[in-house]
Amino acid sequence: MAAQRTYGGLSAEERRAQRRSALLDAALEIIGTQGLDKLTVSGMCTQAGLNERYYYESFGSRDDVLTALVDGIAEELVLAIVAAAHTATGDSRDIAHAAITAGIHLLTDDPRKTEVTMVAAMATPQLRARTTETIRVFARLVASEGVEFYGVTDPAPDPVIDFRATYLVGGLVQTLTSWVRGDLAIGRDTLIDYTTDVFVLLGEDFARRNDPD
Template identity: 25%
Template sequence: MSVRSVCARARLTPRYFYENFDDLDELLMTTVDSVVDEVAERSLAALAAAPDELAAQVRAAIDAGYGVVATDARKASALLVAATGHGPLRERRHKLVTDYADLIIDGLPLLSGMGLGRRRTARSTALFLMGGAADVIEAVLSGRLRMSRTEVVTHLTAMWVSVLSGTPTADPA
């Protein structure tokens, strides 16, 4: 990908590109951020609308978020670029996984409203789940793992519910 190819596809001159972005990395980060924001918004909306039961909430959030990228190859490509950890996107990917972990803690009634010690444990659990889920989704979107949307959502939901159901109520220390 080059500035020239982006401009040719958008039917713009490089001048317009550079009026909006410093370089390709900034364009990539802006694009990834846009997709990530949409995934977060849809996931949180689905979570809020789901019945007050852990499995239903987790399934709704996963299905809504995954649906953003599973139904739009351009958005999937943006997340695949982020998953590669290319240059500045490496740090961005770590931040995105951490931000999603925090969204999970704040969004799921099972995990919200806990004390600092318990929150640390829940955050490490959420980071573990987010990292693994991101890798599964990346493998499916890139074609390295063949699963239908239903299979992805069902499998990830089962893993999340299993782990979250066992989240300790206090720090082990």
């Protein structure tokens, strides 16, 4: 097999990945500062400093760009939440508070990410479907973390775990959206505290109901 040609120490695949990343960064900046309506192929390429042909190298439509942005932010969230939960010490409230703080801070420290997750993620049927699937992924993550924390060993855990995890994640998404829009007159720290209260309440209630003692 012929060796892959490199330029500047980077392979063709690495250069494509760099261009794709630059286009996504450009899309995030445009959406976050100018609004979703201003996201165009030419605008993205100008912002990224790339020829328009490179857009079609990575994306077939604007939905593909937005899906990639949503997926990227979701991946960041998973890493931040899991890292916070696994490094936190203390009781269930301390761990939940750390994980929720990490997630909410990641989404709200950068208003551009807030705009993508709260507005762009619901812009089209394709994106709404992707958002629904992302919520399912996070619900499964919450359920998995809960099973591990509370030491559930049943090979077929109670279906209420998935129900409560889905309820918590879906409710948090709606609550965070309302908070970002200014419909909830509370500060971010209070939002985190209230969210922690609800997660712990349902988690501890489940633990009590399933305690054999």
